[in-house]
Amino acid sequence: MKKILEGSQAIAEIINLCRPGVVSAYPITPQTHIVEDLAKLKADGIADYEFVRVESEFAAASVVLGAVASGVRAYTATTSQGLLLMTEVLYNIAGLEMPVVMTCANRAVGAPINIWNDQQDAMSVRDSGWIMLFAKTIQEAVDMHPLAYKVAESLSIPVMVNMDGFYLTHTTEEVNIPEQKAIDRYLPKFRPENYLGVENPKTFGYLAMPKEYQEIRLALHEKIKNSRTSIVKAMKDFKNHFGRTLEPISTYKTSDVNIVYVVMGSMYGTLKVAVDELRSEGKSVGLVGINMFRPFPDREILSVLQGTKKVIVVNRAVSLGTEGILTTEIKKALYGKCKVEIQDEIVGLGGKDMKVGDLKELIKK
Amino acid sequence: MSKNKYKNQNLLLPGHTACSGCGQNLAARHVINTLGPNTIVVNATGCLEVTTTKYSESAWGVPYIHSLFENPAAVATGVLAAFKYKSQITNNKPQTNSKSQIQKINPTNLANPTTPTNPNVVVFAGDGSTFDIGFGLLAGMFERGDDVLYVCFDNEGYQNTGAQASGASTIGSKTTTTPVGKNSIGSDLMKKNMVAFAVSQGARYVATSTIAYPKDIENKVKESMKYKGPKYIQILVPCIPGWGTEPKDTVHIARLAATTGLYPILEIVDGDVTKVLKVSAQRPKIEEYLKLQGRYKHLFKTKEGAEAIKKLQKICDANIEVYGLCPTCEEHQILMQYKK
Numbered sequence: 001m002k003k004i005l006e007g008s009q010a011i012a013e014i015i016n017l018c019r020p021g022v023v024s025a026y027p028i029t030p031q032t033h034i035v036e037d038l039a040k041l042k043a044d045g046i047a048d049y050e051f052v053r054v055e056s057e058f059a060a061a062s063v064v065l066g067a068v069a070s071g072v073r074a075y076t077a078t079t080s081q082g083l084l085l086m087t088e089v090l091y092n093i094a095g096l097e098m099p100v101v102m103t104c105a106n107r108a109v110g111a112p113i114n115i116w117n118d119q120q121d122a123m124s125v126r127d128s129g130w131i132m133l134f135a136k137t138i139q140e141a142v143d144m145h146p147l148a149y150k151v152a153e154s155l156s157i158p159v160m161v162n163m164d165g166f167y168l169t170h171t172t173e174e175v176n177i178p179e180q181k182a183i184d185r186y187l188p189k190f191r192p193e194n195y196l197g198v199e200n201p202k203t204f205g206y207l208a209m210p211k212e213y214q215e216i217r218l219a220l221h222e223k224i225k226n227s228r229t230s231i232v233k234a235m236k237d238f239k240n241h242f243g244r245t246l247e248p249i250s251t252y253k254t255s256d257v258n259i260v261y262v263v264m265g266s267m268y269g270t271l272k273v274a275v276d277e278l279r280s281e282g283k284s285v286g287l288v289g290i291n292m293f294r295p296f297p298d299r300e301i302l303s304v305l306q307g308t309k310k311v312i313v314v315n316r317a318v319s320l321g322t323e324g325i326l327t328t329e330i331k332k333a334l335y336g337k338c339k340v341e342i343q344d345e346i347v348g349l350g351g352k353d354m355k356v357g358d359l360k361e362l363i364k365k
Numbered sequence: 366m367s368k369n370k371y372k373n374q375n376l377l378l379p380g381h382t383a384c385s386g387c388g389q390n391l392a393a394r395h396v397i398n399t400l401g402p403n404t405i406v407v408n409a410t411g412c413l414e415v416t417t418t419k420y421s422e423s424a425w426g427v428p429y430i431h432s433l434f435e436n437p438a439a440v441a442t443g444v445l446a447a448f449k450y451k452s453q454i455t456n457n458k459p460q461t462n463s464k465s466q467i468q469k470i471n472p473t474n475l476a477n478p479t480t481p482t483n484p485n486v487v488v489f490a491g492d493g494s495t496f497d498i499g500f501g502l503l504a505g506m507f508e509r510g511d512d513v514l515y516v517c518f519d520n521e522g523y524q525n526t527g528a529q530a531s532g533a534s535t536i537g538s539k540t541t542t543t544p545v546g547k548n549s550i551g552s553d554l555m556k557k558n559m560v561a562f563a564v565s566q567g568a569r570y571v572a573t574s575t576i577a578y579p580k581d582i583e584n585k586v587k588e589s590m591k592y593k594g595p596k597y598i599q600i601l602v603p604c605i606p607g608w609g610t611e612p613k614d615t616v617h618i619a620r621l622a623a624t625t626g627l628y629p630i631l632e633i634v635d636g637d638v639t640k641v642l643k644v645s646a647q648r649p650k651i652e653e654y655l656k657l658q659g660r661y662k663h664l665f666k667t668k669e670g671a672e673a674i675k676k677l678q679k680i681c682d683a684n685i686e687v688y689g690l691c692p693t694c695e696e697h698q699i700l701m702q703y704k705k
Binding site for chain 2: 024048050055201203208
């Protein structure tokens with residue numbers, strides 16, 4: 001059903017349609033509207049999940065861990081400092097292979113304190129063992145949540161859906177919210193093989209000695225690497241059910257061009273305009289959007305970028321002292337496979353506005 | 366004779382790797398056996414976890430989860446919320462009458478739709494987790510009024526990492542972060558009063574015990590389960606390597622902790638002190654307790670040590686007064702202020 005919704009409200013609606021049994025979150029800007037809306041759905045009797053109010057993000061992540069371990073679908077959302085506070089639990093959730101789904105409303109991290117958008121929060125937990133998706137639009141953020149549950153639960157890997165704070169959480173646009181029946185058809189019931197149940201007592205969270213630890217961690221590494229196939233399949237399945245496309249990367253006018261911009265998140269929209277203007281000025285330029293950061297879509301990136309002369313990576317996060325984090329990832333995807341100049345650009349930190357003109361300027365460097 | 370006579374009925378099974386004479390694993394066995402098989406254990410990081418779940422073996426006969434050092438209270442909340450949701454939808458009573466979003470809920474949605482009654486949820490945590498790093502999350506669990514039994518096995522320090530001081534360490538005790546030296550007699554801080562804290566936060570049933578009194582532990586666990594809401598039981602469990610004691614002395618030392626008055630044995634229900642373990646008028650002096658433990662050995666050698674012993678004796682005397690532990694004492698003097 002088409003509705004005019006604020007991004008956060010749209011997320012709350014789609015989460016409710018995914019039928020979680022437990023929702024737990026702690027308020028932090030710009031994630032607040034999502035949890036407020038989820039609390040309201042519960043208060044109005046529209047939702048039937050247990051809404052657990054907690055004293056910190058650390059507790060919120062721990063609550064959803066306990067809920068999923070007990071065999072119930074669960075949801076949390078956070079951003080920035082909250083995500084950093086959760087970090088220890090995020091690693092634990094992934095290590096325990098708990099299919100938690102969370103939304104990260106991407107925001108800068110302090111100091112200096114700043115509530116506006118960039119992607120330094122999510123990038124700081126990129127090695128924690130979560131599948132990480134990045135939405136370009138509110139619609140995509142909505143669609144990525146049922147996908148996230150489907151992928152998480154079929155593979156027992158947690159999934160983080162990232163959406164740029166304010167740009168996607170606090171803006172309002174037309175969104176297609178699926179019908180409950182359609183979601184139920186796409187998203188099967190959560191029936192984990194292993195859960196905490198007295199009829200079949202199981203132990204979770206054991207101590208592993210050096211020999212087993214490495215084996216277990218590397219097995220998880222392989223599992224996440226190989227999750228790519230299942231994610232792509234779930235994306236195709238999504239298209240069959242809902243008619244909308246989800247894919248690891250998006251491309252815009254990339255065939256036979258000399259220069260390609262690469263970006264992650266909502267700046268894709270602005271860059272599309274920049275690319276159109278540059279092309280009308282005679283520049284041979286295209287655009288790639290990264291929608292899946294973990295596992296990283298090396299293959300797709302290579303197939304689009306080989307043959308171009310220059311790649312401008314537009315980063316919303318930096319590994320301080322090295323370079324933009326997306327730049328490193330792109331280099332890794334292309335290393336030894338094609339010859340292309342890579343330009344590292346770090347822009348829009350802490351909500352610094354990037355207009356079409358600013359993005360066009362990058363080509364001149 | 367039935368075959369079952371020889372069947373091991375324990376829910377914390379032999380084969381774990383704890384030290385001989387370990388107070389904690391002994392206490393944990395009494396608690397879990399009392400709670401029975403319809404129980405889910407949420408364990409904090411610590412010796413109990415390390416000694417019972419070494420991959421790929423488990424000593425637990427009940428469902429068990431260990432996540433982190435500081436979060437068992439919140440994980441327990443999550444487990445509880447999940448079972449609340451399960452029973453809500455197995456009872457097929459959706460809380461909603463709205464037609465717009467929710468369809469009738471199908472009980473087969475559940476992982477285990479047949480759970481007859483909701484299981485007991487129990488947290489097992491040490492004093493490091495409880496008094497210190499998980500303190501805030503425990504406060505959250507109390508605030509939410511979650512129906513969880515939280516059991517703190519108190520061995521007065523971070524024994525799993527090599528006997529560092531925690532908020533539960535007593536004054537004058539030698540730990541590896543409060544070493545004894547020219548300028549130090551060991552820990553110089555008072556033990557945090559977690560019992561008063563639990564009561565002040567609205568825990569419905571609060572009790573202490575020591576491993577010298579297994580029957581008392583069992584009775585308290587049983588009694589606690591009559592109350593819906595947060596319950597807190599703190600059990601003193603001597604640690605052989607951390608305290609520098611002999612395995613044969615575990616029970617003896619745990620008894621002396623109580624009979625000297627240093628570790629008052631209490632039961633507090635909804636803010637009222639309902640039961641205390643009386644101590645004899647000819648009760649042992651604190652030295653009897655201290656001299657059996659390496660962590661207090663140094664106190665007998667110096668003037669400063671003698672001062673510390675005096676302070677510890679004063680704590681015993683104050684406890685006896687405050688909690689009404691002597692045979693003729695008026696009971697129920699304290700903690701009334703917290704009564705709801």
